[in-house]
Amino acid sequence: MRTKAITLETFHAQVAAAAQTSSINQQIAEYVSEHYREASFMTASELAHAIGVSQASITRFSVAMGFSGFTDFVRTLQGLVREEWHTPERAVYVHSEWAGQKDLLVEQEIQNLEGLPDLMADSHVAAMAKAIASAKRVILAGARASSTIIPYAAYFLSKVKDGVEMATPNTPVWETFGLDPDPDSLVVAWVFPRYPLSLVTWLERLRRQNIQVAAFTDRWVSPAVHLADPVVVVPVASASLFDSYAAPFVLINYIIRQVAALTPGLQQRLEALEARDQANHAFWNRPNSK
Template sequence: MSEGPAARLQKLFEGHRLTPTQRRIAHCMVRGAADVPFLSSVELAELAGVSQPSVTRFAVALGFDGYPALRRHLREVAPAERAGTARGDAYNEYQQAVQGEIDNLRQLAAALADPAPVQEAGRLLAASVPLPVLGLRAASSQARGFAYFAAKVHPDVRLLDEGGSMLEDRIDAALRHGATALLCFALPRHPREVVETLERSRRAGLTVVTVADSAFAPVARHSDLLIPAPVGTGLAFDTACAPMLLGRVLLEAMADALPDAQARLEDFDARAAARGLFVE
């Protein structure tokens, strides 16, 4: 499967130590990967909410003589036409949002061509008993869905979907009972509390595995293993099909690393049948 423009941009940024402002530019470029090769430095600066000189310094940090050289490079590796002009006239705004999510899923599929990060995450999550699963605000549904299914194969899953003063207490309790890893779902807009919680969790000794919308999200520097899955931005509220699917992929990898996962599933099915839990 060929890489999409966002995946190629991610590779361009790998191995570079970027400042917070430069990570913001990189994040913006990944989210608008199809259009970026056609933007001026001023337009990119406005889109990212930074100054035009910051865009120039960003290009130099990547090894280019300046932004024009970076843009020429992007045009060489990008599709010949902008995503919007290729099909914008063919679809209404709702269809465009769906097509955007299809593109996000294609990008995720391309990233999963290397299964090693997901397999490593699965091993880390399987080995942590208990396993805290964090997701606040927009990411709470992703965390809740993962925790619901994970509880069928993992012996002790602890959902952390509410912030406040109790959050730190619950993480401390998980540590006292033997937790070694924490799974975090982090989606925009990123709550400050999530960033602070991950920072404290790592200091306390937890290995942080994160599903985020970008490798340049604010949680990146507080994660030991971050696996990105883009969100859709075509509607008034972001859509998160790719992060949800990535959560299920991580669930599969975790189950593969749990020796008794199948036995637990069969036991649940037997008990559910005895209780008449589901309508067939």
């Protein structure tokens, strides 16, 4: 189900509303409004120390804003300012108090995975599987960190259907795709923070050429939302030196399974692939003991 996008504007409106509930919350709100980018890197205790209030006050402020607690608050804030982060700033997760407490990255990934059942029931996921299954040529596209997901998706999707290709910057497909538009082609892009400009520009060109584009991205205010249809929003975890993609990988595996269910002759294809692997001795086998 598509939920209302939270933007920095609505976040600041929530901060302003929480400020009206108590004098301490007003004090916290004033700091967060001015230093929201810095606050996105802070633990509850660090934020409390910076403002001069108790850690419990930070938790109560988070709840007053409508969040379940500080973890929910800071996770939302991180998502809003993530594209502004530079890698050196994220070293805070290595040497600060973040590293000594219960790992927020693991907590984020657990929450992301727990949300997948609802996401898998979303109509956007079914539309993605149908679009991939019906396309004769599927171009899996991405740039920088987003492109690391593509080999996994291509390897398994190719076992289900023909016509799967990969496009990343400086590859032949990236450079030449769209010169002779094919209505039976589908581009499936992974567009995650920090939203590579090369990828966004490439997708904008395809859209101008009326080439069908589908996309996975992390939120409904992503630049991919206006460049693709269908769009599947799946969260990535950001509480680490680098983003983590556990939920997207699991979702891709699920969608490939849905594509397989829509593909005629799947059993025969899988049997033929297995026979080829056996003939080529593709896998290690334990030697027979005598």
